[in-house]
Amino acid sequence: MLELILEQRYYLVSILLFSIGFVTLFLHPNLIKKIIGLNLMDTSIFLFLAAMGYMEGGQAPMIEEGSNWAMYINPIPGGLVLTGIVVAVSTTALFLSLTHRLYRKYHSLNLDVILMLAKKGREDT
Amino acid sequence: MGLVYNIPLFSILLVVVSGVCIPLFRNGKHVIRFVQIVQLLVGAGSLFLMVGLSSLNESFTYQLGHVPAPWGNELRAGPLEGLLSFVFSLVMLLAFSGSRESLISDIKPHRLGNYCLLMQLLYGTLLAMIYTDDLFTAYVFVEVAAVTACVLVSAKESGRSIVSAIRYLMFNCLGSGLFLLGIAILYVLTGHLLFSSLQQAVEQYLLSGSSKLPLIVSALLMTLGLSIKSAQFPFHAWLPDAHASATTTSSAILSGLLLKGYLIILMKLMVCIFGPFVMVSSYLCDLLLLLGLAGMLFASVAALRQEEVKRMIAYSSSAQISYIFLSLGLGSQLGLLAACFQMIVHALTKSMIFLGAGAMINGVHGHYWGQLRGAARKVPLGGIAFTVGGLSLCGIPLLAGFSAKYCIALAALDADWQMAPALFGLAASSVLNAMYYIPAILVIWGRTKPNQEEEWKPISIGLEQKFALSFLLFCNLYLGMRFGLVRDLIEQGIYRFGSFG
C-alpha cells in the first residue's frame, strides 16, 4: 500500500490540492480567497496532466536528429497544460475585475454579505 | 471535395474573424448591422449544408491541416449539426433584430462595439461546440463561452448584474474544473482525445473489464461539470439572477442558446464516447433522469413565486432544460431524438418569450407584474409573442411545445421502468407551467385602472422587431403543426451521429 502511495505520489498530491481548492471555492466567503481556490484547483489538474506525461528516464521533447523516439516524454499533456494555464489566467483576470467592481459598489469582499446586500437592493427597488 | 464540405470551417472562422474585426469600427450602430449580415450569411450557409447533407444522406469529417485525424484536429458535420447551426444562427439573428432598440438604450454607446464583439465570439464558440469532434477542443471552447457569457450577463452595469455575473463565473469555473479533471482521467486511461478513438478505447476497456471505476468517475465528472454549466436543477441558483439583470438580447441568447451548447457536448459525450454501456450500466442515465425530474418540478414550483417577469421565465428555462436531461436520461435513440427536438423548440420558443417580454418591459418601463398590468394592450405583438410562447410551453396542441412534449412522451412510452416517472413528471410540470403562465397572460392582457385609460394606445415598435417576432411566431406554429419534416431530419442526423441504445 505504502509503495503504491509512493508510486502514485504526484496523482495523490494533485487530488489533495484539487480538494483543497474545491473546498475553498465552495466555503470561503472572501472573494479573493475563492479566486485563489480556483487557481489551486486549476494548477492541481495541470500537475496531474504534467505527471502523466512523464516517463521514467525520459527527456524533455527537444527532438534531435535521428534519435530514438522512446527517449522523450509525452508532449501532448504539455500542450494541454499550456492551453490550460492561459485559460486560467484569463478567468482569474476576469474574476478579479468583477471583484473590484463589486467592492466599489458594496464595500465588502465577503460574498455572503454582498449577496445579502444585493438581495435587499432588489426588494426595495 | 466540394465547397459544401468547407462550410463548417468557413462559418466558424468567418464569425470569429468578424468579431475580432469589430474594434476597427467607429460607430456602434454599424456594428450591429455588420454582425447581423454575418449571422445571415452563416445561417444561409448552414441551411445549404443541412439540405445538401440531408439529400445525400451522409456525414463527413473535415481534417484541419495537413495531418489526418488522430494526430490533428478535425470537425464533423452531418444533417443534425447543420440543422442545429441553422437554428442557432436564426435565433442569434432574430434576437439581435428583435431587441435592437433595447440594446441601444441599455448599453452605453462606447461599450456597444465590445458587447457585439463578445456576442459574436460567443456565437462562433457555439458553432465550434456543434461541429467539434475532439474533447480538448470542446473544453477550450467551453471556456471561451464562459468568459464571453459572463460579460454579457454584467453588461447592464447595475450592482445586481455584477453580483449575478460573479456567481455565474464561479459556478462556471467549478464546472470547467470538474470537466477538465474528467478529461484528464480519461486521457490517462486511453491516451486519446478524439471522439472516435476514445470510443474504441473505451470499448476495449469494457471488453477486458478492467479500470471500470476510473471510466465511470470520469464520465460522472464530465456530466456533473456540464450540468453545472447548463444550470441543471441543484446548480441553477445563478440563472434567475443572471437573466433578471441582463438586457433582453443577452437573456434571449443565454437561455435560448448558451445552455444548449453545453448540452450538445453532453450528448456527444454520451453517444460518441461512452455509449449506452457505460451510461446505462453505471446508472449515469438514471442520474440524469432523476436530475431532470427534480429540476422540472422544483424549478416550476420556484417559478410560481416570482414577482418579476424575467425571473419567472428564467426558472421556466431551467425547467425546460430539465426536459432535455430527462429525455437524455431515458437512454434510448428515441430519447435522444426527443432531446434534440426539445432543444430546437426551446431555443425558438424561449427567445420569442424573452423578446416579447422585453418589448413589453420597454413599453411600460417596469418588470414587476403589478407594473405590467395591461402591457400587452400597449405592445400587442409582444403580448401575442409572450402568450403564444407561454401557451406553447404549457403544451397546448398545435403549438411547438406540444410537439416537443409529444416526442418526449413517445420516447418515455418506449422505456421500461422510466415510463411512469417520466410521464408523471411531464404531466405535473405541464400543469405547473400552466399555473404560472396563464395568470401571467391574464395579467398582461388585463385592463388597467380606468384613470389610466389614455395610456392604452399601442406603442409602435420598430419594423425589424415586428419582423423578428412574427417570424418566431411563424416558426412556433410551423413546428407545432408540421413537425414531421424537422423530426425526420433529426432522426437522420442522429442515425449518422452514432447509434445509441
Added chain:
Amino acid sequence: MIGLELLLLIFLVFCAIATVLCKRLISSIIIFMAYSAVMSLVWFLLQSPDLAITEAAVGAGMTSLLFFLTLQRINQLKGLEQDEDNTKR
C-alpha cells in the same frame, strides 16, 4: 531524487493549506506566489521546461501581480473612506 520530489510535493500541499487559512490577504497572496514558483520547479523536475517557464512567468508573475494590484486598489478605496472619516472628525 525521490526525497527532493517528496519534499517539494509536501511543500506544495503545505503552501496550499497555508494560503487558504492565512487571515491577511496580502500574505496569502505571497504564499500563493511561492506555491506557483514551487509548482514550476516540480514541472521542471518532470522534464517539462516549457511548462515551467510559462508557469513561472504567468502563474507566479502575472497572476500574483494582478492579485496585488487588485488588493492595492481595494486598500486605496478603504483608505479613502478612512480619510473622509478623518476629515469629518
Added chain:
Amino acid sequence: MKTTQNDNGWFRRILQWASESESEGADAPEDPEKQEFQEYLEYIDAHDYIEFGAYRYMRYQQRKELGLDEPTSHYTAEPPTPQKKQKGKKSHHKQGVLRKQLRWYQVASVLITCVIFWILCLVVMELPEFGALDAPAWNEVVQRYLQQGREETGAVNAITGMILEYRAFDTFGESVVLFAAAISTILLLRTPNQPLRQRKAGDEILKELSKYLLPIILLFGFYVILYGHISPGGGFSGGAILGAALILASLILGAGEVGRVLTSKRVTYITVFSLLTYAVMKFYSFYTGANHVGWEIPKGEAGHLFSGGFLLPLNLCVGLIVACTMYTFYTLFIPTEEE
C-alpha cells in the same frame, strides 16, 4: 516560512477550521465589518426587516446620542429611513434561519469534498503507474509526434510543433479566450477619458538600472518567442515575459510615459492584427490541408531560426497577443486618479 506570524499557532487554527468554529464570527470576530453584519443579521432576526444601510444609519444615530464615537459609515450621504415591510406579508427571516442554513451549507460542502476526495483516491490507485513505460497514453499519436514531428513540422521543440501545427485549432481557441478576457476586462473596468495615474517615477538608481535591465528582458522575451520552435519556450511563455517587461517599464518609468507610446487603442490594434494574421495563416493551412491542394509551406531545415514554415510568424503572433493582453490587464488594474 510564514508560520511564525500568528500567535495562535497553525495546529490550533487548523483544528478550529476543521471544527468550523471560525465562521461563527459572533464569539471571535476577525473583521469589524463582518461583526457589524452579524449584529445586523441578529437585529433583523429579532426585530423587523430593514435595509442594511438604514441599519447602519440607525446605529450611527444611537452612538451619536450616547456620544460614543463618530460615524464610520459611508452611507451617510442620504440617510434612508427604516422601512417597515408591508403588512400581511410574513417575514422570511425567522430566528437564526440564515445562520443555520449557512452552517448546513458548510457541513454539506465539506462532506461532498471528502466524498469526492475519497473516490478520486480510489480512482488514482487504479490508474496506470506514474512514469510507466507501457502507459496507455503512450500510443501511436505520441509516436508520430515524436518520430515524424521534426520532419513534418520542422520544429525541434515537439510541444511547439504540436500546439501550432497538429492541434492548431485548439490554440486558436485559446488565443480567442485571451482576447475575449482582455475585451471583457476593458468593458468592466475602463471608463472613457480616464486619465492614467501619473505615478511618481521610481528613484534614480532604479531608473539607471532599468536602462540596462529593460532591454535585456525585452530581448530575452523576443528570444524565447522567436526560438520557440527550437528551444523550450514559445509564444505563450515569451509573450508573458514580454508583457512582464512592459509592466516593469511602466512601473519604473511611470505608467504615463509608457502609456503615451502604447496607448490603449494601439494595444488593441496590435492584438487584433495579430489575431487576424494568425487566423489567416491557419486558415490557409487548414483549407489547403483539408482539400488536399498541396501548396505546403516549405519547412526548411529543422533547427534553424527560419524553419518550420509558419511556426515562426505564428509564435510571434501568439506572443504579441499574450504580451498585449497582459499589458492591458495591468493598465486596467492599476489604481487610477479619482479613486
